[in-house]
Amino acid sequence: MIDVTVTINGVPRKASVPAETTLLKLLREHFMLTGSKLGCDVGDCGACTVIVDGKPVNSCLMLAAQVDGREVITIEGVGKREHLHPIQKMFEEAGAVQCGFCGPGVIMSAKALLDEKPDPSVADIRDALSGNLCRCTGYTKMIEAVQDAARILRGETAAKPRQLELSK
Amino acid sequence: MKAFDYVAPRDLGAAVALLAEHGASAKILAGGTDLLVELEAAARVPKVVVDVSRLKELKGIAVTDGGLRIGAASTHNEIMRSPDLRNLFPALVEAAHTIGAVQTRNLGTLAGNLVTCVPSMDSGPALLALEAEVGIMSPRGAKRMPLAELFVRPRKTSLKPDEILTEIVIPKANLGKPSAFLKFGLRKGQALALVNVGVAAWIKKDCFVAPRIALGAVAPTVMRATRAEAFLDGKKVSEEAMAEAGRIAATEAKPISDFRASADYRRDLIETLTKRALATAVARAQQSAKEAVA
Ligand SMILES: Cc1cc2nc3c(=O)[nH]c(=O)nc-3n(C[C@H](O)[C@H](O)[C@H](O)COP(=O)(O)OP(=O)(O)OC[C@H]3O[C@@H](n4cnc5c(N)ncnc54)[C@H](O)[C@@H]3O)c2cc1C
Numbered sequence: 001m002i003d004v005t006v007t008i009n010g011v012p013r014k015a016s017v018p019a020e021t022t023l024l025k026l027l028r029e030h031f032m033l034t035g036s037k038l039g040c041d042v043g044d045c046g047a048c049t050v051i052v053d054g055k056p057v058n059s060c061l062m063l064a065a066q067v068d069g070r071e072v073i074t075i076e077g078v079g080k081r082e083h084l085h086p087i088q089k090m091f092e093e094a095g096a097v098q099c100g101f102c103g104p105g106v107i108m109s110a111k112a113l114l115d116e117k118p119d120p121s122v123a124d125i126r127d128a129l130s131g132n133l134c135r136c137t138g139y140t141k142m143i144e145a146v147q148d149a150a151r152i153l154r155g156e157t158a159a160k161p162r163q164l165e166l167s168k
Numbered sequence: 169m170k171a172f173d174y175v176a177p178r179d180l181g182a183a184v185a186l187l188a189e190h191g192a193s194a195k196i197l198a199g200g201t202d203l204l205v206e207l208e209a210a211a212r213v214p215k216v217v218v219d220v221s222r223l224k225e226l227k228g229i230a231v232t233d234g235g236l237r238i239g240a241a242s243t244h245n246e247i248m249r250s251p252d253l254r255n256l257f258p259a260l261v262e263a264a265h266t267i268g269a270v271q272t273r274n275l276g277t278l279a280g281n282l283v284t285c286v287p288s289m290d291s292g293p294a295l296l297a298l299e300a301e302v303g304i305m306s307p308r309g310a311k312r313m314p315l316a317e318l319f320v321r322p323r324k325t326s327l328k329p330d331e332i333l334t335e336i337v338i339p340k341a342n343l344g345k346p347s348a349f350l351k352f353g354l355r356k357g358q359a360l361a362l363v364n365v366g367v368a369a370w371i372k373k374d375c376f377v378a379p380r381i382a383l384g385a386v387a388p389t390v391m392r393a394t395r396a397e398a399f400l401d402g403k404k405v406s407e408e409a410m411a412e413a414g415r416i417a418a419t420e421a422k423p424i425s426d427f428r429a430s431a432d433y434r435r436d437l438i439e440t441l442t443k444r445a446l447a448t449a450v451a452r453a454q455q456s457a458k459e460a461v462a
Pocket residue numbers: 042043044195196197198199200201202203204205220226240241266267268269272275276277278279280281282283284288289290291327331332333334358359360361
């Protein structure tokens with residue numbers, strides 16, 4: 001067994017797990033933080049994306065032992081149901097979430113981008129999200145949502161009003 | 169994953185001692201983006217995994233007396249952000265940017281990419297074109313060899329189980345040699361190369377001097393197109409010369425047909441990518457000549 005001391009969403013946590021435990025498994029099965037999703041388990045889909053020491057990574061491709069002494073942020077640390085993060089709010093408004101399975105990973109990638117680059121170009125956003133696969137919504141609405149969230153986070157007026165009235 | 173032990177040695181000396189102790193039953197772990205994928209499905213796993221990803225001796229990118237030193241455990245993201253590399257060796261920065269996606273580039277390391285030794289590795293062509301050398305540490309001491317001698321065949325390097333890749337060095341003589349890298353995959357993101365090409369060449373009096381062309385994904389290991397290089401050496405810069413170098417390079421490669429592309433298609437890609445990469449390196453040479461005058 002390996003002892004791991006790690007700060008998760010600002011809270012110091014400790015665990016003792018078998019050495020072959022991935023970070024994703026540590027989060028989901030040990031700390032019951034099930035927001036990070038297990039999709040492919042081999043780094044392709046990005047549903048397990050978390051931020052380690054400021055950088056987005058696939059938590060399925062890290063061992064729990066490798067985050068000893070580090071700081072991890074998961075989707076649970078980004079916003080709460082009653083108090084969504086602007087990225088989450090804009091995803092909701094833009095209709096960027098259908099089944100929602102890829103959402104937590106996409107939002108972590110978007111957060112890592114905006115933390116570092118408050119005014120990203122569309123190319124920057126595409127690059128930042130290229131490791132997150134979505135199989136139902138598509139990416140256009142996500143990119144719009146990230147642009148809207150960036151505007152809000154920069155303190156500019158909120159998102160452009162959307163024309164959603166389909167009647168008339 | 170099947171059970172194994174994990175150790176994160178505190179320094180390179182401790183890592184070497186662990187490998188001396190465990191020999192072939194140990195396995196080095198860096199970013200894990202190849203190894204953990206492999207172990208996920210493996211019937212047999214190593215007894216002990218030795219994590220070198222946080223060893224200070226394997227980190228850092230800097231110009232030293234011997235040339236440009238890239239710590240073996242530098243991540244692709246660190247390579248993309250290095251001001252020295254952006255300035256002196258853009259081909260490697262371009263290659264790093266095409267590897268996987270942001271999440272993979274934050275974990276995956278240069279050493280891991282080279283040691284996994286798949287023919288499509290994206291770091292290989294750029295480094296071969298710049299005639300990189302690798303530093304290796306083992307219980308028998310430190311040694312240095314040309315990168316080309318690392319590659320044996322698909323998924324097989326010349327490293328012994330107790331040898332750690334510590335650094336990749338671009339020799340001083342090649343610092344600032346104009347370079348370029350191009351990759352063609354089935355998509356822009358998260359796609360392995362059908363063909364990738366790294367080139368480097370000095371341009372003197374409007375002629376190619378010591379041109380180097382390296383190709384990936386078209387032979388059992390990353391390879392130099394030495395006949396194309398010999399053709400181009402001393403030739404005046406022209407569209408035709410670059411196109412001919414591409415045609416020769418295509419005849420030197422031994423591409424296979426697989427579910428991603430046919431051998432013929434790959435040969436066409438070699439021609440086109442070689443020509444375009446050379447043109448980019450030439451443009452860079454002209455740009456830096458202009459800046460030197462200004
Ligand atoms: C989703 C995804 C997409 C990918 N896309 C690409 C791509 O587009 N292009 C590409 O080239 N690769 C790609 N890869 C492969 C991989 O990310 C790279 O090869 C990466 O650089 C491997 O580095 P690592 O540090 O993760 O290696 P690890 O998995 O830690 O190790 C790989 C091998 O290298 C050995 N090793 C590691 N460090 C050392 C050292 N210092 N000394 C001796 N041996 C060592 C290990 O023992 C192991 O055998 C992709 C992988 C994934 C999961």
